[in-house]
Amino acid sequence: xKVPPVFEYVRVDSLNDLYKNVNQYSFxxxxxxxxxxxxxxxxxxxxxDAVIDISGIEDLNVLNLDKEKDxxxxxxxxxxxxxxxxxxxxxxxxxxxxxxxxxxxxxxxxVGSVGGNVCLGDPGNDLPVALTAIGAYAVIGSQESIRRxxxxxFYVKPFKNVLKKGEILLGVSYKRLYGxxxxxxxxxxxxxxxxxxxxxxxxxxxxxxxxxxxxxxxGEAIGTPVKIDISGFSSVDDxxxxxxxxxxxxxxxxxxxxxxxxxxFKKRILSALMFQAIDEVLGP
Amino acid sequence: xxxxLNINGxxxxxEIEPRMLLVDFIRDVAGLKGTHVGCETGSCGACMVLxxxxxxxxxxxxxxxxxxxxxxxxEGLSAGGKLNSVQRSLSERKALQCGFCAAGFSIMGxxxxxxxxxxxxxxxxxxxxxxxxxxxxxxxxxxxxxxAAKNERKN
Numbered sequence: 001x002k003v004p005p006v007f008e009y010v011r012v013d014s015l016n017d018l019y020k021n022v023n024q025y026s027f028x029x030x031x032x033x034x035x036x037x038x039x040x041x042x043x044x045x046x047x048x049d050a051v052i053d054i055s056g057i058e059d060l061n062v063l064n065l066d067k068e069k070d071x072x073x074x075x076x077x078x079x080x081x082x083x084x085x086x087x088x089x090x091x092x093x094x095x096x097x098x099x100x101x102x103x104x105x106x107x108x109x110x111v112g113s114v115g116g117n118v119c120l121g122d123p124g125n126d127l128p129v130a131l132t133a134i135g136a137y138a139v140i141g142s143q144e145s146i147r148r149x150x151x152x153x154f155y156v157k158p159f160k161n162v163l164k165k166g167e168i169l170l171g172v173s174y175k176r177l178y179g180x181x182x183x184x185x186x187x188x189x190x191x192x193x194x195x196x197x198x199x200x201x202x203x204x205x206x207x208x209x210x211x212x213x214x215x216x217x218x219g220e221a222i223g224t225p226v227k228i229d230i231s232g233f234s235s236v237d238d239x240x241x242x243x244x245x246x247x248x249x250x251x252x253x254x255x256x257x258x259x260x261x262x263x264x265f266k267k268r269i270l271s272a273l274m275f276q277a278i279d280e281v282l283g284p
Numbered sequence: 285x286x287x288x289l290n291i292n293g294x295x296x297x298x299e300i301e302p303r304m305l306l307v308d309f310i311r312d313v314a315g316l317k318g319t320h321v322g323c324e325t326g327s328c329g330a331c332m333v334l335x336x337x338x339x340x341x342x343x344x345x346x347x348x349x350x351x352x353x354x355x356x357x358x359e360g361l362s363a364g365g366k367l368n369s370v371q372r373s374l375s376e377r378k379a380l381q382c383g384f385c386a387a388g389f390s391i392m393g394x395x396x397x398x399x400x401x402x403x404x405x406x407x408x409x410x411x412x413x414x415x416x417x418x419x420x421x422x423x424x425x426x427x428x429x430x431x432a433a434k435n436e437r438k439n
Contacts, residue, residue: 051346105413
């Protein structure tokens with residue numbers, strides 16, 4: 001039987017209470033659903049002096065539509081399972097929904113939250129890849145201020161994000177996109193229970209003309225999510241050139257031989273996922 | 285810390301350590317042994333319960349987190365000792381062998397019947413992704429839930 005280490009449990013119902021408590025402890029662990037956090041506690045990977053449960057903060061359990069800026073804000077406390085019914089009808093939201101619906105199983109998605117999936121920084125997390133592809137921002141709050149950081153810059157390295165002491169992730173915001181085709185692909189390594197590669201892509205195509213093309217990738221092969229630069233192509237007939245550029249991008253990413261596979265294996269997996277995604281978003 | 289959890293409609297109040305897991309509270313404090321401790325990593329679903337009507341893995345939650353929520357365990361599915369339609373169907377088709385996964389399949393099956401609009405083989409198979417059975421091979425389990433859904437619709 002796995003038992004977590006000793007800690008204090010604090011339940012907060014308001015942001016003010018949260019900020020006070022976050023500053024009071026030397027190593028507070030903030031949880032909303034806590035599915036991964038509790039597992040890490042059980043395995044004693046982390047030993048916080050306090051677990052702060054923010055699931056009761058209603059201000060973080062909201063999905064706001066800013067009609068003026070045409071932006072969506074997803075609060076950290078929103079359960080992944082609810083995203084499908086909550087998110088509005090646009091291409092960016094479609095990609096977010098696609099990624100969220102592949103997290104674990106229903107019992108994990110019904111407890112796991114947006115904040116947890118974004119904050120953890122596990123290379124296999126789903127939302128960060130989709131959010132990086134659509135150009136989303138992490139909205140970070142502290143007692144003094146609120147700042148926005150592109151999700152693509154939110155991670156320092158796997159399991160390490162840019163949050164400073166006293167800061168918490170309030171949620172994620174992104175601009176709505178219209179008329180895009182979206183694709184979300186990932187490759188699971190069953191015996192290691194990890195995702196080798198994850199790719200999110202979206203493209204706006206009119207006739208044969210590419211108006212916009214975006215891609216992001218993550219997974220154990222490359223660690224934290226990265227934007228893949230495939231701009232500069234104007235026609236769907238350039239698909240072969242785009243794939244060549246994807247190979248160049250892959251070759252420039254730092255990869256290592258490790259327990260998840262050799263560099264060659266990782267590149268094969270990622271290139272296959274990228275090609276499938278490109279065919280899907282540019283195809284007929 | 286003192287917690288009060290509502291399990292199967294009954295309140296259980298106890299002084300616990302904050303690090304106590306929900307599954308341990310259910311088994312050791314409430315004495316409801318139908319919820320099992322399996323893989324302890326959230327993969328097998330043997331510890332599945334309904335939390336405010338949604339399936340949740342109680343080995344991945346602290347007992348303290350479940351305060352103020354309505355918890356239903358496998359025991360809570362059979363009101364007055366009468367099996368619900370999913371449990372009855374699983375039993376009639378002899379879908380379970382050792383029964384260690386019974387909580388997972390019964391809870392998920394019940395949730396599927398109450399929440400999914402169109403229930404067919406593929407839908408049930410996808411929804412059961414978080415429950416592992418090492419002896420039955422899943423076919424009879426899936427068939428049982430599909431049949432229970434058909435019977436519910438008829439009635």
